[in-house]
Amino acid sequence: MISKYLPSRDDTYGLVTIQTLIIESLGKVPRARDKGFEDQQDTSMLSACLYAAAAVSIFVPTTFCCAFVVSGANVGGSRGKITMSTKRDPSLDSPSSDRFRIGYLSDIEGHWDYFLECVQRSNVLDWEDVDDCALLSTANDRNKGITFKRLILRPDTHFVYGGDTVDKGPGDIRLVRALVSLKKRYPDRVHLLVGNRDLNKLRLLSELSESDMKRDLDCIPKPFWDRDAKSLKEYLLEVQLNTNGAAGDSGTAKSLDECNNRAERLRYMLKHTMGCPETFEFRREEIQILTKIFDEYPHSCEMHDFTPIGDLGDESNHIIIADEDVVESFLYEMSQEGSLYQYLKLSQIAAILGNTIFVHGAIDSLTMKFVPSLDTKFEIPLSQHPFSASNTPTGGIYVESVHEWVESLNEFLKIGLADFDERPEWNEDRSSRGGESLLAIQNRPAMWGRSVVCNSYADGGVIATTDAEQERKQALRSAQEQLDPLVFEGIASDVMDPAPAHWLLNHGIQRIVVGHKPTGDCPAVLSSKYVGVEIVAVDTSYANRKDLNCGGTSVMKKFGDSRGNAIAIVEITGICSSCNRLETSGVLACGAEYYNIFPCLSISDHTDVNDIGDPYLGTRLSDGWWIKAAVPPNYHLCRGSGRFVEYKLLPILNI
Template identity: 50%
Template sequence: ETKAKKEITDDEVVDNFLSEIGERGSLFQYLQCANVAVVIGNTLFCHGAVDQNTMKFVPHLQNTKFENPMSKPPPAKLADTVEEWVASLNDFLREGLQDYVKRPHWNGERTSRGGESLMALQNRSAMWGRSIVSNCYGDGGCITTIHATKLRNDPKRLEMERINPLVFEKVSSDPKDPIVSKWLSNCGIQRVIVGHKPTGDCPAVLSSSYSGVEIVSGDTSFSDVSAPDKRGLAVGIVEVVGFSSVDNQLHLRGTLSNGNSYNSKFYRLHSGNKVDESTGDPFLGRHIQPDDDGDDDWWIKVKTEDGHYCLTRGKGRFVEYRHIEKSELLNRF
């Protein structure tokens, strides 16, 4: 039965939500088919950032609750390899769904219910800053910024990490972290593709030239905040193209918020943690040095079909754009 929006009651909305999370609901069935993280060849896919807090960390089903914990919950384990870590996170998802099926309602004391561990998994403070779902790269439309680095490394904030889980909110992870990059590389991971958080009107990338690991943040949900849908004309396509799952390169194409099309290829990554810089555009995914006027903190994101490079800089949700020619980028690294 089809109803007009104004004819739908609050009770019907609630009933719809409850049916969706039931065992026959589409949301529940979607989660049954989903994964927290996936490795395909040399690429790791997950929603949030791989950083020193999230790497190796596997939460414990019994002590992971959707709340601000009074103290830092211990892990179920710290995985040695990316393969073990990913498998354990996906097991955690399955176990959390089974827990929900067994006890979908609060206990008598309203202190615990099934599925609470999965609600916690996507919340930074509930995970004490170790959420592979909501920890994120990205700031101001860029993969990282000077502002993000200052906030992350603020001594007062770092000191509070021991006692207050809320200090992890609004912090952006370091995509260049050498400790994380080394662990990923040692496990055969040369690229990480994530979907969080919004990074302007096209994906934000950290070139593999920095650490050997390419970081790709593909969230474009706030491409054009002036548009009714917050996206406007922008659309982005992220592809990994190559000879095999361990010999390939990142290919970004789509349309920017101003209507310009882009088509950009990055360095080829292949077996043995090798980076082939003879293929792909050497300017993409890189931070440029200030010009003579001190104009700084710009990142090169994509190259448009008309031959210009799209640059961004910003802070938080504010994003500033520039489109320049190749000649203006020379001697800026």
């Protein structure tokens, strides 16, 4: 098998293929941190891999070699792992010689176990032990299965979190605290972006306030951006019906007014206006965990820097957390002492690092250059639609320089949060509240489709589809003809549009990195060969593949029913911030490991760089399938439409 893939001495991509083939036999990929065999791994597999490595060394130049080593324990790992380290000639611009590296994660959404695995695999993030803090002595005595760590950044690296920290798992508070602590300790090297799930929590203080609880239910409308959503009154009538039905003849029937409490209001908001029906119970679970560890919640702010890691088993399940405790937790985390509030205060809407720009949503012909007005309302816009022949924008301004545009967006966020600080609740006639413009920017209809936070690439698990293109064209026609901003909900931005690409390239930007929209079981990438800009979208929150279930029996899903087994690590590495390449690694939904290197992007010529990137990654074949990852001896292909996603393998030699 090995001989089929032997490269010439000048074929550096072939060397990477050989390297990956050997590593695939080991069931792992190369990273700065070793992730090798468990102690009980079959030694015959190791022997076979050593034999393969020896066979390859006959043909591969001596500048490339593989070494097997035994490593010690890592955080979350076990001792005595057999691991693989890779050495290359420095002239090949290998990861070991890179002088610049950015780590990127996004849309963790409270999936705590997923985050721990991401850190374990990262070349940028790590944990350090915190053993000598007097504040932790009591907690350590009480929790024998827990260790306390602090998230740290490795030397000469940067880290970007792309937004959406909360809502889909029992780790919201711990994740946000870890990121906030990291940002405070590395303010110039850590960049936190806001996502829609972060910004929409600004609604909680006003919509759960005493004055709002007294409103007539008939006066509270459905969420304006979702025609199919229930109104609050419809939801509460269902709650009343279900509660009284469960009570039977016990005489404990509740009136509608009794059902209209803060807990049910919050459940309604989470389920019908924020798209996260399980979040209330996830928060209850996390409060149980934190109460068991720290003996109280909320606990001292001095403890927020310390991340508890370990398994409590069922020890926290007996702790009773009332519905009102859950409500108070959401309000506390948005108070000035709360972790999510601090995250927002430390965050940005956009960030530029060298030749790469990061936003949560998308940079397209509608969002490019546009900065919303601070007077923008979180409602169906009453202003003139922005599609007239005039170049004068409505509801905002245009900024020509990309760097000044980013600065203006971040200033918009800063001013909006200051407004929220001053008046977090409604004014007397309920016509305005602080931070209203920030609620608008995380909602596409309120922005006439010009939200850099919520516009999105990707469709059907890939970066672009013909179906999405047709839907986008129809939506734009409807927006102009019917003046209906709701048509922007759910459409995908045009990655092939040359206008935003030319604008970015003229200002030295060659890569866009985003999250927000699910991309299947690995990152969805548009090769720079199409429009000159490489576009990287990463969100594995709906990566599970039901087609892998055998005979109707669900297979083991490491990260739950939604994420399944998939995990994606995205890093940008190179000789400097203006000459670098994309590296993606992780695990596909089927359980296969991958490690891919994309072609180098450089603002200026670097004759000393030997580009080892695979030019086929991020490209579309003539039959509509996209090449998403290389898993030698095959490419991992994907295509789809909407939420339908399908995969297949194609031998690399067939390209």
